[in-house]
Ligand SMILES: Nc1ncnc2c1ncn2[C@@H]1O[C@H](COP(=O)(O)OP(=O)(O)O)[C@@H](O)[C@H]1O
């Protein structure tokens with residue numbers, strides 16, 4: 001067990017070293033949430049002037065409502081690409097190099113998942129800082145922000161895990177991209193990340209209720225807008241359960257895919 | 261068990277039905293450079309991958325340094341280093357980071373890695389470039405880095421899959437030197453695959469010729485070559501015929517000389533069972549003693565290509581191009597069907 005974590009750490013370290021070296025990618029993760037917050041904030045400020053809408057959102061500040069959604073959206077669009085590293089490693093033979101070493105096989109997808117979670121955490125921090133600079137006040141303060149970060153990282157585990165599992169089965173990056181693109185956008189817009197469940201048509205609400213984003217965003221939004229509350233527990237619990245299922249599934253699919 | 265590698269009745273059939281390795285047997289001594297020579301698709305990479313535990317054998321047994329790869333996977337893994345055909349170094353890491361992580365994947369502690377990373381990077385002439393991104397490295401440097409990394413845990417047996425594939429002649433010779441140094445200085449056992457005849461000839465103590473997943477012949481390159489006839493020395497004499505003819509019996513007495521055949525105009529062909537290069541100076545010094553004038557000499561040695569031809573019925577280049585043709589045709593067919 002200890003070996004699994006140590007091995008995973010070095011698999012993750014490799015990904016993170018490369019991540020921090022990519023200046024453009026780093027800048028993009030900074031700029032993107034900024035643009036989202038400014039754009040959406042401006043576009044929607046008209047909406048929150050309407051008291052009925054404000055009540056729907058649970059806050060007069062649409063940015064506060066949006067921030068958790070933007071965190072998850074940013075994570076979604078980065079974690080879901082975790083799998084590309086497996087396809088790439090397979091292509092350049094690095095995967096064989098890892099498998100030929102005496103590391104635990106499970107450490108390969110697990111390490112890459114951890115790397116995605118750390119990246120997700122960093123992106124979340126950037127978004128939170130930008131949000132604070134733009135006037136968002138987190139109702140639960142620093143402790144609440146920490147919990148938000150944890151939920152965000154648990155969410156990135158789900159996406160990274162699914163992506164890695166699919167990636168261990170496909171041969172080319174193009175195939176992986178096609179599958180990812182097929183899921184990513186619909187996943188985002190069938191959740192309550194950008195709009196509250198209450199304003200959704202019934203059919204969309206039904207889809208949103210089985211969308212994992214909804215369960216992650218719910219407690220994050222409560223912590224941002226409302227304050228400490230027991231209602232955050234179901235969301236966190238369901239996210240955790242999905243985490244475990246995804247992890248077990250990913251490990252299974254990966255081990256299966258590399259044993260010819 | 262006093263063999264570095266033992267392979268018994270090894271078979272590998274991929275899940276799509278391709279019989280890549282069809283029951284091969286061989287063993288490799290400690291300290292030996294052993295080569296698999298064969299065209300693309302012969303089953304060389306598959307054999308390596310099964311031996312080092314990347315693929316499961318369909319049948320047969322493999323022992324690495326005495327450990328069965330299935331019963332003692334950890335020990336077997338630790339006893340070998342592997343540099344794949346693809347040169348699997350990470351472009352976006354520095355040379356040092358590549359080596360460092362490799363060390364960690366072999367569960368070495370930071371101190372040991374620090375020391376050995378320096379050793380192996382210096383050994384392969386990359387220490388000065390250790391902090392550069394591999395992105396900026398040439399093909400030869402990448403290959404050297406990959407091999408250096410494979411040595412970080414001081415394996416007893418090193419597996420090199422096509423170590424000079426796609427490199428230019430000079431770089432190939434440089435890599436050959438590194439490989440022979442490993443054998444000489446570190447007493448390393450090396451298993452390599454190649455489809456370059458010169459490479460097998462220059463590097464290997466023993467060679468197995470593999471084609472369509474079967475070993476067709478296996479021995480020292482010299483023995484393989486002499487098995488198809490031997491070296492041919494062609495001499496031209498400028499003396500009158502009588503004097504030359506008196507010299508011929510003397511040549512026949514020299515070790516390894518099998519026959520002397522007159523061609524025409526004082527040109528004679530001497531068939532030597534082996535080591536033609538060592539016979540020539542002997543002929544010359546005898547000729548000097550007897551006042552015989554030799555005006556030209558030529559040595560033709562059988563190449564591994566001749567050997568390959570004998571055992572497989574085609575030259576290695578024909579085999580490769582015909583296989584490429586088949587692959588191309590297959591792709592064409594698939595396109596047509598769509
Ligand atoms: N993963 C695989 N799945 C199915 N067939 C494979 C796979 N890898 C290689 N082969 C086939 O096995 C045969 C031997 O391949 P390989 O061992 O790579 O040959 P070599 O290394 O000598 O060029 C070839 O016919 C090749 O197409």
Ligand SMILES: [Mg+2]
Nearest residue numbers: 304305306345
């Ligand atoms: Mg090969």
